[in-house]
Amino acid sequence: MSRENWSRWGEHDEIGALNLVGAEEILAATALVQQGKVASLAQPLSKKTPVPSHRTGLLHFMDRDGGxxxxxxxxxxxxxxxxxxxxxxxxxxxxxxxxxxxWSEDQLYNGHASTEITSTHGAKKCGVDKLPPIVTRGVLLDVAKRHGSPLPDGYSIGIEELKETAENAEIRLKSGDAVLIRTGWLENQAGKRRHDINFNEEPGIDVSAALWLANSGAVMVGADNYAIEAMPFPEGTIFPVHQRLIRDHGISLLEGLALQEFAQLGIHEFLFVAAPLPIVGGTGSPITPLALY
Structure with missing residues (x-):
């Protein structure tokens, strides 16, 4: 399997593509704030928040209240x-x-051994606590708008369609970008009960589109679905986009974005700000991404 970014930032690196964001990228991104406004791209968290059946839902307990x-x-x-x-x-x-x-082949990003993840200590290597705060240019590629409606379940977004979406928005991807993709999947789930949502059929990008983003310098890829990639997967594969972006390129994925309201503004580039909770050894983190424009 390919290992495009392995050792690019040293054999001990655990940050991956976010190494591409430096002072120059941050300063350039801040210039995109013209109206002085902020939009949250996060779903509300509650017992009703959609979640795949293999994960437990949110449990909320009051320890002290008026009662x-x-x-x-x-x-x-x-x-x-x-x-x-x-x-x-x-x-x-x-x-x-x-x-x-x-990961695959018993190796995480940058060749770190999968045995570094244990039930006792969590992830000793490449844990979410190793990721820095993210401040960079955000780019919205609104594929759902291009179609005039949310994409159907299982729809695969290829490289040409993603390129055309960027061109129509007059967006040229560059190193350091956080690329957000609107499929409309989350919007289609509105009003459904949590257990009635099918997480195994989602629109999303294919491997060709993912590699185009990686080769264009994306440091993060996000979407309004839960897999980023199209599901069901192509025959003979399993989470191919996850493997190529996370494991091979060191690109973190940002899943479950709430993009509908922000997309209605017609803004395609903005200052993107987000910071994972520094959960030591964690494999992921709830997050509130912000678009400043």
Whole structure:
């Protein structure tokens, strides 16, 4: 299997393509803020947040609330407070995949051994805690708009269609970009019960489109679906885009984006800001990406 970015930033690197974002890219991206406005690209997190059946949903518990005081809990000098706890999978809602999330041939990105991920310590190599805060140019490729409606389940976006979408938006990809792709899949799930959503049939990019993004200098690829890539997969493959982008190119994936409202603004390039939770040894993290324009 190809290993395009292995050793590019040294044999010990665990950051991957985000190494391409430096002061020059950050300063150029800040110049894209013209209106002084901010849009969140994250889904709300609740017990209703869609999640594949092999993952547990979000569990939300109140540790202290008004009912405790009504039942007689002690209130010192009239002071009262509320606290709560959340239990959730790290790959829920809008989230980022760490570079340890997917691999093949017993090797993670940059040749790190898969045995570095254990049930005791999590990911010693390429964990999500190794990823830096992300500040760079964001690019929206609105494939759903090109079709005039959300893409059908299983639809595969190839290299030519993605190129044409970028050209129509007058976007030329460059090194350091965070590329976000709107398929309309998440919009199609609105109103469905969590357990009625089919995560095994999604529109998304194919390997040719993924490699074009990687070779154009993308440091992150995101979409409004959960796989980024089209599902079902081509015969004889399993998560081929994940393997090529995460494992071979060291490109993190940003899944479950909420893009519909932002896409209606017609803005295709913007300042992109996001920071994973520094969960030591984590394979991913919930995240709130921001588009500043």
């Amino acid at each position: 405790d005081y009504a039942a007689g809990a002690r209130s010192v000098h009239g002071f009262q407070f509320a606290e709560d706890s959340v239990v959730m999978p790290l790959h829920l809602g809008t989230h980022i995949d760490g570079l340890c999330h997917a």
